Amino acid sequence: MPELPEVEGLVRALAPEAVGRVIQDVSISPIVVESKERGREAIIKGMSTEQFIQNMKDMTIVNVTRRSKYIYMDLERNGQSYLLVSHLGMTGAWFTVNSIEEVMEEKFRRHIHVTFTMKDGGLLIYSDIRRFGELRLLNIEADHPPLLKMAPEPFDDDACTHFIDCTLLPRYARKPIKEVIMDGQVISGCGNIYATEALFKMNIHPARKVERISLKRKQELFQVIVDILQESIDAGGSTISDYRNINGEAGTMQDRLKMYGQKECPTCEVETKSMQIGGRTSVYCPKCQR
DNA sequence: GGTTTCCACCGGCAGC
DNA sequence: TGCTGCCGGTGGAAA
Structure with missing residues (x-):
């Protein structure tokens, strides 16, 4: 169960691996596509899987930070900035690998739901056993009001x-x-x-x-x-x-x-x-x- | 309109 | 062995 310290560790490891790289293509697991087609908000929130795939293409990852238990990925394309917000739910995990086989544990390999293929050929993978996590593409943070209601970071003065x-x-x-x-x-x-x-x-x-x-x-x-x-x-x-x-x-x-x-x-x-x-x-x- | 309650999203696993 | 019920972070709808 990832909580703030686990997300912090993930972000510190993910940022140097991901920043500066460009997304070429996205694939989403059949089981998530089927759930979305049945009208469920499975992992990909706020838009269809087709929209998500189209919208993520050619995005450059500009920064990766943590806010509470959320991962914030700043993105940019054609001078326009975007924000990909990711929550790990109960069982989410991110991996940067060169091939699926490099995801060592079978239970994570079996539940890969979103795969970003980068322009340099590497993969950025989101795996989630129970599918309680989320990926939400926004223009700015304020486009999803619950994010603005979060308490300050616990390490902040206020x-x-x-x-x-x-x-x-x-x-x-x-x-x-x-x-x-x-x-x-x-x-x-x-x-x-x-x-x-x-x-x-x-x-x-x-x-x-x-x-x-x-x-x-x-x-x-x-x-x-x-x-x-x-x-x-x-x-x-x-x-x-x-x-x-x-x-x-x-x-x-x-x-x-x-x-x-x-x-x-x-x-x-x-x-x-x-x-x-x-x-x-x-x-x-x-x-x-x- | 503020507040509380309920439900959805799921696979794994304990217990029967 | 196979079935049932419980667990949980968060948002959103219903009461």
């Missing part, structure tokens, strides 16, 4: 203030803290794994109402989230089920997780508990987290 301000709004104040810190409009890029870890480190019960946490504790919690995201970026991300970086390599952050996926609390050795919060499985220590 991110903590934004988080605190949100927690004071009526629509967030009575919600469980875990649901709120995982909301992309409140904090960018904090998914289930890192929310679970941060709440454990802070000894806060994931179901605790936001209004029952002091300002000081909320500020500390935010800093813990930022620190864990940074620690994970430095460790190459967490490799849980299907995430791989551009070279097909795994990260090591999963070995440093203290609560996510654990059966026993590493502090007090009590058996962990699990409950649904905001529709997502939440693991916690019933003794340490209050």
Whole structure:
């Protein structure tokens, strides 16, 4: 499951491989073409597969950056700029290779859905096992309004203030803290794994109402989230089920997780508990987290 | 109009 | 062995 640190690692590896190259042609897997023909928004969002293929031809990749868990590819053709926004969903992955056979793992090779053939003969491949990811071609970011509603980058100066301000709004104040810190409009890029870890480190019960946490504790919690995201970026991300970086390599952050996926609390050795919060499985220590 | 709830998008896998 | 149901990041429709 790629979260912010995993996307950051991917972007850092992808940018030097992709920037400056020109797309010659695009092919889309039959299964995605069929889904789109049945009217579903499968991977290619906001336009037909034919439109996407035509629109992507002759594009130069100008830059590759990250915004929250999204990959932003700046594109240019005939002096006009475009933006390709990619989200990895649960199981998306990008590969730069010279042939399909270079995608080492069979499960990714079996689920290649978009293949960009570059003018230099190389391939830029998007693979996605569960097809929850997306590729959305825009003129500018504002053409897809939800992108503008994203919280600031967690490492930006105004991110903590934004988080605190949100927690004071009526629509967030009575919600469980875990649901709120995982909301992309409140904090960018904090998914289930890192929310679970941060709440454990802070000894806060994931179901605790936001209004029952002091300002000081909320500020500390935010800093813990930022620190864990940074620690994970430095460790190459967490490799849980299907995430791989551009070279097909795994990260090591999963070995440093203290609560996510654990059966026993590493502090007090009590058996962990699990409950649904905001529709997502939440693991916690019933003794340490209050 | 703001807010909450529900559903769609899917393959893998646990459990029966 | 084969079937059923559950899981999940995000957007959009419905209530």
